[in-house]
Amino acid sequence: MRNLLLSSFIALFLCGCTFGHYGRLQKTASGEEPKPIFGDNFNSFLFKTNITVYGKDFSGLLVTKQMSPGDYRVIFTTELGMKLFDFEFKDTSFTLHYCVPQFNRPKLLNTIREDISILLMNDLKGKQFGHYTDQKQVYSIAKLTTGKISDYYFTESSSGHLAKIEHSKKRIKKTIFTLNNYENDFPRNVIIQHYNIRLKIELNLLKK
């Protein structure tokens, strides 16, 4: 009996950690498809950016620029103007144009690349989403699954603004993107918080 109780607690605890959050989502017949925040307007966006990785702080300016449909350039420089990395995302391909040795570590570089790629939402066209809502029906949630990875796009039903992206593996949260302070339908603040490594990226819009 005691073992059964203990097992039940462990089972409940595990459910709470892994499946609870997503398990509570209610499936809907249809819903909002996530709208890319950068859109197709060829504008450039300038963010004051802080990257905190394993206790080390890097700060600087991040620029995103759409070069042609489906082609984005993303450049990170220090405040003093020194270029730290220069990425290009073209449809599903990626080009590393430049990177200083401090960032040229495969795991870190791939993680930042994946984060930016998720934020650009560049390759969502034609993808099949599952549609859900939360219990309070605040959000319209679109789920995109590729293998073991699922991305959940939380669009606030009242405003139509993308409020959150949850990037998960086997239903365990890996990374949460929070998009705040919308002005003219664009978030002035974006926080990318990782849960499996000590990495946080914060973007604050300076100019678009």
Added chain:
Amino acid sequence: MKNILAITLLLLGLSGFAQAPKGFTVMKDTTAFKNKMESQSKLTNTMESDFTQEKYLSVMSEKIVSKGHFYFKKTNMLRWEYTSPYSYLIAINKDKMFIKDNGKVNKYDINSNKMFKSINEMMVATVQGNLLSNKDYKAKYFESDKFYLIELSPVQKAAKDFLKSIQLYINKTDYAVDKVKMIEPSEDYTSIDFSNRKTNQPVGDEKFTVK
């Protein structure tokens, strides 16, 4: 055929000489210039100025412009502060470096980090114009009617990877650095223009400590 060969050889030969940027000629008397810079640097105990920094990225249609103010005090004290469009402060006080960002202050020992050491050297030398004596750079000297232009190319491979050259525009009237341009191998660059400069005015030591 002989003519073509002669012209080609001539062109190849010419390209080996220091090519002066547009509006500049190769400086005639570099020794006099270096002596004057050195004596001017000795006379400067404090300096402050506004600055405008422009970052040119070939992929962008507009430059990224940021503005701020700096203070310098002998020996080796510098406060470099961006005020627009963001707040960011670097203060160097002898062997300590402070960075204030988002209201958070980080303090570093300059000697503990090679990168900070080179940032320190570069910033102080930029303000004072004494990069000329630095063995890590090879210098070329040019002049126009208003400016001396010193083009410095890094010697070490590690620096060459991210820096093609530094151009210092030095005003012929007061031998002060009016503009610095840092050019990357990709030809993207950062330029810093100085204005409202004041020299040898009292500057308190508290400017170089950040809490």
